[in-house]
Amino acid sequence: MPSLPRRCTALLLLLLLATGSALAMEPSPFDARYRLEVKGWPNATIExxxxxxxxxxxxxxxxxxxxxxxxxxxxxxxxxxxxSLHYASGYTLMGFGKEYELDHEALARLPDRQTALIDLSRRAAAADCAHPCRLRYLDHRGREKLIEYRVLLRDTLSLPPGNFEAVRVEASEPDEPGRKMTFSFHPGVPGLLLAMEYHRDGKRRSRLTLIELALGPR
Incomplete structure (x- = not known):
């Protein structure tokens, strides 16, 4: 298979990336679109x-x-x-593709990474752990992963859909100390990212920004 720069492949997997607390919020539907800026690549869209x-x-x-x-x-x-009950994913790199799937038996102990993103945002909004906070999940191949995170001070983000209070979380993997991600979550809508930055070796390599948002009824 033709090779791609490692940063592009790793970023795609990270973005398509996690139990709850007594303060866990009920999810609510949403449709979100993001602008993705990757160093050395044209801007792209994530939905x-x-x-x-x-x-x-x-x-x-x-x-x-x-x-x-x-x-x-x-x-x-x-x-x-x-x-988690079921997980499926598919990737295409320069015309070559691969698909993955995890059933409820594989997910009985840990969530998949899509569900983990929801869980991480609920934990961050509840601020229910002391540093260092840890979260385990299964990646697209069913391999156990661990992230360590800390909740930062809240701030306000001015984005194309409006102004939002943001719960900010800095996360990293213990076996990849040079990589860090900073998530900005909506405090009242579990799983809704407002922004994200990916840093490697002290430099920002990519940025994700919310550009469109439609919230459904609770």
Missing amino acids: HRLSRDGKQWISEMSADIGVARGSERSRFLAGQAIR
Whole structure:
């Protein structure tokens, strides 16, 4: 297979990336679009949709970065804790593709990374742990991953859809100390990213910014 720069492949997997607390918020539907800026690449668009299907929730995310495309879909239950039920993803790099799937048995112990993003945002809004906070999840291949995170001071972001209070979280993987991600979550809509920055070796390599938002009924 032709090779791509490692930063592009790693970024795609990270973006398409996690139990709850007594203060966990109920999810609410949304449709969001983001502008993705990657150092050395044209700007791209990422779409993220959270929808309800009866008592279950579906999180769908897709990205298109030039010759690289990817999409993920997760089905889960959200009560005081989040429980993943099914996960599927597919990637295409320069015309070569691969698909992955995790069923409820594989996800019985840990959530997939789409569901983990929802869980991380709920934890951050509740501020229910002391540093260092840790979160375990399964990646697209079913491998266990660990992130360490800390909740930063809240701030206000001025974005194309409006002004939003943001819960900011800095996250990293212990085995990749040179990589850090800073998430800005909506404090009242679990899983809704307002912005994200990815840093490697002390330099910002990419930035994600919310450009369109449609909120559904609670």
